[in-house]
Amino acid sequence: ARTKIGLLFGGCSGEHEVSINSAKAIASALAQGDNLYHYEVIPVYIAKNGIWYAGDIAHNILKTKQPLEVETNQSRWQFPPLVSEIEVWFPILHGPNGEDGTVQGLLQLMQVPYVGSGVLGSAMGIDKIAMKTAFAEAGLPQVKYMAVTRPQIWSNPCVFPKLCDEIEATLDYPCFVKPANLGSSVGIAKVRNRQELETALDNAASYDRRIIVEAGVVAREVECAVLGNDDPKASVVGEISFNSDFYDYETKYTEGLAQLHIPAQIPDAIAAKIQAMSLQAFAAVDAAGLARVDFFYIEATGEVLINEINTLPGFTATSMYPQMWAATNVPFPELVNRLIQFAIERH
Ligand code: ATP
Ligand code: MG
Ligand code: MG
Ligand code: MG
Missing domain, CATH: 3.40.50.20 (Rossmann fold)
Known part of the structure; x- marks a missing residue:
């Protein structure tokens, strides 16, 4: 049967x-x-x-x-x-x-x-604040950030200006304001001044009660796919390029606005570092089955910063996760089969 x-x-x-x-x-x-x-x-x-x-x-x-x-x-x-x-x-x-x-x-x-991560891995992996705490604990390099909550933005009008002052004192413009628990760049804004910061915080608070503000970096965007349970494997590294200001929702889902390069044209040593960091990130949040780990690669200095982990990444025929596995000799149907088998193994 x-x-x-x-x-x-x-x-x-x-x-x-x-x-x-x-x-x-x-x-x-x-x-x-x-x-x-x-x-x-x-x-x-x-x-x-x-x-x-x-x-x-x-x-x-x-x-x-x-x-x-x-x-x-x-x-x-x-x-x-x-x-x-x-x-x-x-x-x-x-x-x-x-x-x-x-x-x-x-x-x-x-x-x-x-299929996929359990309760803890999923919860740690979706919340950008919890995720970053786990990454820091694992010694993974990442951008400077500040955690904010909705009450600091909405409840008390005296708190909000102080919060913005504190953000400005901690981070330089441009910075990124993000709802902590979303994906596909929904609710994310790149802000360049106080007014944009205030608007973006208010908007992010409409999506989530937890919000993160991050220092903006200028970097190439590379990703790596992880597959497995206790002995997970990392795929080849892929890169995304685009002309928009950042990799926002429109750029992600409008055909032709983003280009995927698999494997990424980066030095072997950098690719190896990204793969190792991906496996560390996977373990740090207790992920299982699958995850896509996103990075910033600052070419000038050779620095690699982890951006985030996605425990249920986009899985269309043209999405990065299945494409990176296809380039690692795991075709789409076989990838789906392995994920089901890993689910059974973990049960
Ligand atoms: P995904 O669809 O990958 O789950 P997401 O909604 O979780 O996306 P992020 O990956 O955190 O969001 O950010 C979306 C995009 O915003 C990044 O791919 C990048 O283009 C830009 N970005 C986010 N944070 C920064 C940052 N600190 N510096 C520079 N660019 C950033
Ligand atoms: Mg994400
Ligand atoms: Mg996502
Ligand atoms: Mg991302």
Whole structure:
């Protein structure tokens, strides 16, 4: 009998559409590898209001790539009956309510294997403040940063100017303001003066109660993919280039705005350093299964700074994670197969 894989996608997150695309790519990879692997894909879709759908509705969303239109107030959560048949879960949810440990906790309680990191790894890996604390502890070099919370921005009008003063005293412009628990550059701003700083903090606070402000660096952007559990492997290093001010949402998802270079044209010693740092980062947050680690490479000094880890990275056919593995002799269908096998191994 074929193993029933619950492909869990969509989700209550600003990255809902990205997740649909990732799920579609994984479903077609499993269909492609059908004669090899004997999996049956059961799509399970989480609508933007949090309701779960299986069956025709979920199949249809994969086909059309159109999110289900839902009323946000009709959010009575329930399991579709099919859920009890699933033998391995493949959550391919990006951002909050999916990449952050919440879904992982639910799957853990269901006592069914699931692809990717557990509760701690997911939670550490999504929160840029927690992540950076773990990286610092592991001795990984990174940019200077300050952690901020929503109450410092919103609650007390006397606190806010002092907070901005403190940020200006700690970091130089330009700096980056980011909601701590998002991805795809949602809510991120590069700010060059006090007014932009204030606007960006206010905006970031609308996404998250935890916010991070980082010193801006001028650097090449390189990434590395990690695969495995207790003895994880790092892929070749890839680079992203673009003409925009930074790698923002539009640049990420508009065709032609970003170029991927795999493998990155960097010295071998730098690539080896990036791979070693990726494995250290993976261990530092207790990740499992997969992760994509993002870096800044300052060519002039040879310095490599870790930017972040993503425990459920973009997984479309053209995404960096599967492409870096394809360039490391792990084609997309085989990559999906290994992830499922690592989930079973870890259970
Ligand atoms: P992802 O989609 O990779 O999960 P994310 O939303 O978690 O993205 P980051 O990777 O932290 O966000 O930042 C997005 C982009 O913003 C980076 O790829 C880079 O272009 C720019 N950026 C972020 N932080 C800095 C920084 N400190 N200095 C310079 N550029 C930065
Ligand atoms: Mg990220
Ligand atoms: Mg992300
Ligand atoms: Mg990133």
